[in-house]
Amino acid sequence: MHTLRIIGGGLSGCEAALQFASRGFNVDLYEMRKGEGKTPAHKTSNLAELICSNSFKGTQLTSAHGLLKNELKMLGSFLLQAAEKTRVPAGESLTVDREIFSEEIERLMAGSKKITLYPKECADLNSDVPTLVAAGPLCSEALAEQIKKITGEEFLHFFDAVAPVIESDSIDHSLAYAMNRHEKGDSADFINCPLDKETYLEFVKRLQEADSVEEKPFEKGELFEGCLPIEEMARRGIDTLRFGPMRPIGLGKHYAVIQLRTENAQKTLYNMVGFQTRLKWNSQKEIFRLVPALKNAEFARLGCMHRNTFIESPKLLDNTLKLNSNKIWFAGQITGAEGYTEAIATGWYAAWNMANYMQGREIELLPHGTCIRALVEAITAPNEHFQPMNFNFGLLPRPENLRKSMKKDFLTQQSKKNLSIFLQCCQKN
Ligand SMILES: Cc1cc2nc3c(=O)[nH]c(=O)nc-3n(C[C@H](O)[C@H](O)[C@H](O)COP(=O)(O)OP(=O)(O)OC[C@H]3O[C@@H](n4cnc5c(N)ncnc54)[C@H](O)[C@@H]3O)c2cc1C
Known part of the structure; x- marks a missing residue:
């Protein structure tokens, strides 16, 4: 079976590693904070550290993040399961004990014979090994330099400036x-x-x-x-x-x-x-x-303005999150998909597509009308003024004259139905 490489043991990299392992791939995962590397915001050497809030936001299906999480649950996301397992009481939001959450991810990773963790920085993008870059908003300088070399300097940004x-x-x-x-x-x-x-x-x-x-x-x-x-x-x-x-x-x-x-x-x-x-x-x-x-x-x-490393995905990535004409994929905040749950979602999505590609299978994209596909469209569709985007209901397709009062119900049903059909088709193939 193929070996794949992941750079970054954050939310997106860990979800992708566990998905690859569950499909039988060997995974080499590089996380610099396990060794000498640091970022200006992470405080521990834990995998999947939540750097600020300890909340994955709402769980109600009529909220955008609730629906996004429902899709991740239907798709068997390991990090979502870990979040549910380590939940602390916080009303309707999925909020976790961040230490226990990371411990749970470390336990899953250590328990997988397929995943090898390298406690060091990786800045090599010229390897023949297919690579997923999941280095986050505070990607190391050396790796940022390599990304610039293969994408062009103008396509890597270090600061966002988001208007409402x-x-x-x-x-x-x-x-x-x-x-x-x-x-x-x-x-x-x-x-x-x-x-x-x-x-x-x-x-x-x-x-x-x-x-x-x-x-x-x-x-x-x-x-x-x-x-x-x-x-x-x-x-x-x-x-x-x-x-x-x-x-x-x-x-x-x-x-x-x-x-x-x-x-x-x-x-x-x-x-x-x-x-x-x-x-x-x-x-x-x-x-x-x-x-x-x-x-x-x-x-x-x-609106917000942050230190935030992200690539210009609309110009660089196809809708599988693969770098055009290259064997490199991207996931997480570095793609411009902003937020914890979005990082897990793009980690799942890139892993799904990358695994299919490596196995020579026809690419079966998640269907339109699902939250994850809509998020990917938002970051990869042509956009001259690209800035990072979080998932929200406005991204989902709907009939033109849909009444406002029917909107949330329609979008919820659309997501559930389209994803169920997709999963049934996958089971048959
Ligand atoms: C300061 C800050 C606060 C944020 N707060 C929130 C919040 O409260 N809620 C929210 O929803 N989103 C928040 N975000 C946005 C975003 O959702 C998180 O940053 C999220 O962790 C992104 O997941 P990720 O997997 O893309 O990156 P990360 O979780 O950051 O993981 C990337 C990993 O890659 C490692 N790495 C980087 N370069 C290398 C390299 N060359 N070699 C090896 N390892 C490397 C890093 O050490 C890191 O562990 C915040 C972002 C920042 C910068």
Whole structure:
């Protein structure tokens, strides 16, 4: 049986290792924190360390993360089982004792005769051994250098600058209008949310006064002029935003305008153009809802700015998470799929596809309509403004005229049905 190599014993790397082993592959797993390596955020040498919160979020099937976890359960995710086994009481969220969770993963890995753990850094991407890069948001410098060499320097980023993303059906379209600046282009792709003078002044004042998330010590001094947080621009002067991302020029006679750009082909999600921010999440919701067209906005994700190593997946990966024309796959946060559960999900997904590829089987992709496939589409579909994305309901396909009240129920049924059919087909083959 083939030997495969995984770089990184975090959430995505451990899920992938256990999946490969269960399919009979030998796995060489490299984890630098087991040896001399360190990252600026991990505190232990444990496999699958949860670096911040100890929660995998909600479990209800009508919540995005609940549905994503349900798919992982149906697909036999080892890390999800370990999380359920090491759960601590926390209402409806799946929250774990992080030490016992990691111990459980270590036990599973040690119990597998197929997995060999190498307690050291690996930065070799020229090996003939098929490799899964699961080195996370704090990937080692030497490996980052090698990734740059094979992908091109411009396709590896060390910092994210995420603007809030809004569900389209929560925008008050009667108070907004579709138009491109100076009416350029064939179709009106942007949604514009105008503000009158009074609303604008209040909006800027609230931005100036709002609290930001504190930077981590290793993130200090990372801001650069071309990509300032919106609150920092507001603090530079009352009109800075009106001459910056909220400029109305070419958009009709308005005092200020926020432009929304579509985030996905189905136009279920829109992001606030130029609105990268470090504001605390409650402040973001309160302040952005001052904009008349956004008064009922539901945020699929809120803005953030982090130290975060990620590749430009839309330009580099195919929809199996394989690097184009190469025997290297990627999984976890380094692909731009953001979050603990998303890391496990992409670890499962890359392992599934990589194992099929190695066995010469026809690639059977997870079906459309499932959360995991939708997440992969979100990070691999063409996107000129790519930034990391967490899983949210806005990513799932649905009929165009689906009533808002039916949305969650429809998406839940779609995921369960499509995944069940997929699993039945897999059993037959
Ligand atoms: C500071 C911070 C806080 C976060 N907090 C949360 C949170 O609370 N909730 C949430 O959902 N998401 C959070 N995330 C986002 C993300 O979900 C987690 O980072 C998650 O752990 C990603 O899983 P992963 O498998 O991609 O990477 P990781 O879990 O980080 O695993 C990658 C592993 O690769 C190892 N490694 C790196 N380079 C090499 C190399 N060259 N050789 C060998 N080993 C290597 C690292 O030591 C690490 O163990 C946070 C991210 C950061 C940076």
